[in-house]
Amino acid sequence: MRYELYYWPGIQGRGxxxxxxxxxxGADYTDVARGARGMAAMMTMMEAKGTPPFAPPFLKAGKLxxxxxANILFYLGSRxxxxxxxxxxxxxxxxxxxxxxxxxxxxxxxHHPLGPTLYYxxxxxxxxxxxxxxxxxxxxxxxxxxxxxxGDSGGSWLTGRRLTYVDLSLFQIVEGLRYAFPKRMKxxxxxxxxxxGLHDRVAARPNxxxxxxxxxxxxxxxxxxxxxxKELDA
Amino acid sequence: MRYELYYWPGIQGRGxxxxxxxxxxGADYTDVARGARGMAAMMTMMEAKGTPPFAPPFLKAGKLxxxxxANILFYLGSRxxxxxxxxxxxxxxxxxxxxxxxxxxxxxxxHHPLGPTLYYxxxxxxxxxxxxxxxxxxxxxxxxxxxxxxGDSGGSWLTGRRLTYVDLSLFQIVEGLRYAFPKRMKxxxxxxxxxxGLHDRVAARPNxxxxxxxxxxxxxxxxxxxxxxKELDA
Numbered sequence: 001m002r003y004e005l006y007y008w009p010g011i012q013g014r015g016x017x018x019x020x021x022x023x024x025x026g027a028d029y030t031d032v033a034r035g036a037r038g039m040a041a042m043m044t045m046m047e048a049k050g051t052p053p054f055a056p057p058f059l060k061a062g063k064l065x066x067x068x069x070a071n072i073l074f075y076l077g078s079r080x081x082x083x084x085x086x087x088x089x090x091x092x093x094x095x096x097x098x099x100x101x102x103x104x105x106x107x108x109x110x111h112h113p114l115g116p117t118l119y120y121x122x123x124x125x126x127x128x129x130x131x132x133x134x135x136x137x138x139x140x141x142x143x144x145x146x147x148x149x150x151g152d153s154g155g156s157w158l159t160g161r162r163l164t165y166v167d168l169s170l171f172q173i174v175e176g177l178r179y180a181f182p183k184r185m186k187x188x189x190x191x192x193x194x195x196x197g198l199h200d201r202v203a204a205r206p207n208x209x210x211x212x213x214x215x216x217x218x219x220x221x222x223x224x225x226x227x228x229x230k231e232l233d234a
Numbered sequence: 235m236r237y238e239l240y241y242w243p244g245i246q247g248r249g250x251x252x253x254x255x256x257x258x259x260g261a262d263y264t265d266v267a268r269g270a271r272g273m274a275a276m277m278t279m280m281e282a283k284g285t286p287p288f289a290p291p292f293l294k295a296g297k298l299x300x301x302x303x304a305n306i307l308f309y310l311g312s313r314x315x316x317x318x319x320x321x322x323x324x325x326x327x328x329x330x331x332x333x334x335x336x337x338x339x340x341x342x343x344x345h346h347p348l349g350p351t352l353y354y355x356x357x358x359x360x361x362x363x364x365x366x367x368x369x370x371x372x373x374x375x376x377x378x379x380x381x382x383x384x385g386d387s388g389g390s391w392l393t394g395r396r397l398t399y400v401d402l403s404l405f406q407i408v409e410g411l412r413y414a415f416p417k418r419m420k421x422x423x424x425x426x427x428x429x430x431g432l433h434d435r436v437a438a439r440p441n442x443x444x445x446x447x448x449x450x451x452x453x454x455x456x457x458x459x460x461x462x463x464k465e466l467d468a
Binding site: 049050051052053054055063064066067068070071074075088091092094095098099102105106109113114115116117118123126129130133134136137138142145149152 | 289
């Protein structure tokens, strides 16, 4: 079966967590909205009856249309060996992904504290304050949590000896924070040697390595979740 | 089996979506942190090895410890007839709950746009702006989406003829918005007659009705997600 991924064509955004899972699994998929008439197809799906998603990303898998990043990964994980087979293991990995979802939204809100509908340029002052709080309080809390779990896992990956989609997502978090906040991240990385090692192991996986240098990987830019604004990286 | 729910004792917060599901199902549970030494027990669980949750709420179900509100509901839904039995149905209802999760965070951010670690009093200006955006753009988008789904469902509940945990959560959204923004909500409700009807049907369910008048239901207050600040309801 060929999956159809629907997501905004110009950014990595939340779609990237799904792309990394599909790529690592070597799954067959089309990134629909990047193709001709893809955006129109995406909009039609969102206006349909039945199970229309509230927002991208969503994945068409045969007759199923699955929305919400973590929900898509939950579905893919069980089918492509990217999650434990047991109910308890599946719930635990999903729980971790939902915690990453929360972190991703807080990253987005560093440049959009007044909401997703205003431009960054209209909220630069609040963005500076929110970013300060984010790096003082939230980054240590979130990344400290994952660093602790990795240390306790007894394996190379967050939940032990087998990679899950959560490891792929943590790779993206490290990669994105390095892009958006190079100075701050440089000063912070010594706190999370485990996660940096995990990031490097993910980057070295053959399918991921091939993906990252392909044109399927969209470059980071200032329309996505991870944005580099110099004044926020002071 | 008696479930153990762990959540901050003084607020409804995110724990309330779990409480409503447990109550409607007539499940046996303890609200641990509201009891003697409950907070200490909650902290111990979060510092444990194994599968420590990042944050409350979390649910102990036998040996399982499940965190993240939507993940807990996913688990309870399949066991207590609060979600469809099929994989497709279960994923769809979970997806809707994750969309409610996003809405709940946006509601929280109306009074905390600069992040969860500062006091409301330190961000009143940005809160006013974010609240304005929230009511102009986001409430119509989110509640319009659920109103549309309800209209298309062909039943009394969001996904058709059988109630799911999503209906219980939507009850709480209406209830909370009425508490936090009575004036704004009064002006908006005519847009969502279906959801108001759904709210009333949930409130009339015997187990929910009994719960809402019991002392197990914590009153809304200005430490929770839904806070009433007059200046934000102008």
